[in-house]
Amino acid sequence: xxxxxxxxxxxxxxxxxxxxxxxxxxxxxxxxxxxxxxxxxxxxxxxxxxxxxxxxxxxxxxxxxxxxxxxxxxxxxxxxxxxxxxxxxxxxxxxxxxxxxxxxxxxxxxxxxxxxxxxxxxxxxxxxxxxxxxxxxxxxxxxxxxxxxxxxxxxxxxxxxxxxxxxxxxxxxxxxxxxxxxxxxxxxxxxxxxxxxxxxxxxxxxxxxxxxxxxxxxxxxxxxxxxxxxxxxxxxxxx
Numbered sequence: 689x690x691x692x693x694x695x696x697x698x699x700x701x702x703x704x705x706x707x708x709x710x711x712x713x714x715x716x717x718x719x720x721x722x723x724x725x726x727x728x729x730x731x732x733x734x735x736x737x738x739x740x741x742x743x744x745x746x747x748x749x750x751x752x753x754x755x756x757x758x759x760x761x762x763x764x765x766x767x768x769x770x771x772x773x774x775x776x777x778x779x780x781x782x783x784x785x786x787x788x789x790x791x792x793x794x795x796x797x798x799x800x801x802x803x804x805x806x807x808x809x810x811x812x813x814x815x816x817x818x819x820x821x822x823x824x825x826x827x828x829x830x831x832x833x834x835x836x837x838x839x840x841x842x843x844x845x846x847x848x849x850x851x852x853x854x855x856x857x858x859x860x861x862x863x864x865x866x867x868x869x870x871x872x873x874x875x876x877x878x879x880x881x882x883x884x885x886x887x888x889x890x891x892x893x894x895x896x897x898x899x900x901x902x903x904x905x906x907x908x909x910x911x912x913x914x915x916x917x918x919x920x921x922x923x924x925x926x927x
Contacts, residue, residue, distance in 0.1 A: 689824075690756050693720040695786035695834070697777070699804035700730040700764065701745045702868040706893060707840030708790055709752060710854025710861040710910050716753045717857070723756030724749070725780050727804055728764035734882035736870030748867035751860065756784065765800060769807040777811035779822045782829035789834045793842040794913060797883075801842055809915065812837050838912045841896075848911025850918070851900045853927070855907040858897070865893070 694715055698704040704712070704724045712722050726745060729738035736744075742759065749757040760776050767773055781789070791808035792801040814820055816833025823829060841848060854861060866872065870879070873887040883889070900909035904927060920926065 689783060689785075690721065690723070692723045692755060692784040692786045694722045694788045694790060695781065695784050696722065696724045697727070697789065697791040697804065697808040698724060699727045699767075699792050699798075699800040700733070701726050701728075701741045701759070702730070702748075702865065702871055703792060703801070703804075703842065704840075705748050705752075705861070705864040705868065707793070707842050708910055708912075709748075709864040710857045710897070710908065711790075711840075711852045711912075712752050712754070713857035713860040713864075714852065714854060721755040722752070723754055723758075723784055723786075725777075726757070726759040727762040727767060727807075728800070729759060729761065730764055732764040733871070735877075735879040735885060736868075740870050741868070744868040744870065748864045751864045751867055767800070767803070767807075769803055769810065773807055774811050774814055775820070775822060777808060778815045778820060779824055779829065781811060781815040781834065782822060782832045783824050785832045787835050789837045790912070791837060791839050793844065793846065794839050795844065795846075797843040805839055809837055836918070837915050839915075841911045841913070845896075846911070846913060848900060848903070849914045851904045851909040851911050853901070853904060853906040853908070854897070854910050855901065858908045861897075861908075862890075865890070 731738045792804040795802040818831045897908040900911040
């Protein structure tokens with residue numbers, strides 16, 4: 689088992705890259721171990737195939753230097769926030785024992801994002817309950833509850849509770865996004881166009897990062913929302 693400092697949950701492959709890959713890169717540069725668990729293979733998406741999406745996920749994982757990445761195989765669009773799905777995420781949380789979990793946006797254009805957000809939140813709480821029993825590879829797992837859960841921001845604008853400066857890691861973010869080549873603008877592609885394959889989509893991602901960066905007086909930022917107010921012990925850690 690690889691114990692992680694931070695575990696990122698993503699409803700679809702590329703959600704983590706679009707939402708918080710700059711922050712992931714910053715954490716890895718600090719020596720933190722970060723992993724991603726994708727819920728689905730994005731099989732209901734307009735472009736690509738599950739096989740291609742898995743290959744692209746592996747490429748992005750290398751770019752971000754993730755310590756772990758796996759896909760739990762939930763059904764794209766049709767997964768639910770129910771006991772079966774909750775227990776699978778509890779298994780993942782107990783497997784990786786993260787201090788911090790980062791999950792999908794609390795609400796968004798794609799219903800899987802808000803659904804995935806609430807599913808992750810509930811699983812994080814449940815994972816700390818000792819009477820909920822799970823096992824991994826035949827071994828009973830111990831309870832584990834992350835210290836905090838944060839949510840990245842996706843398509844819909846949400847006013848962030850805090851912003852991470854990702855300016856030094858902007859190119860890494862773009863490279864990780866473009867690892868999902870099947871999904872984004874490619875003038876040579878014969879696949880149908882989609883919401884995110886529009887040539888203006890990546891410029892939108894940059895504009896959003898600049899907007900959030902502007903809030904903290906840096907070039908690029910990623911915004912997050914919190915489930916409870918964070919505390920600080922040193923005001924000089926704030927920028």
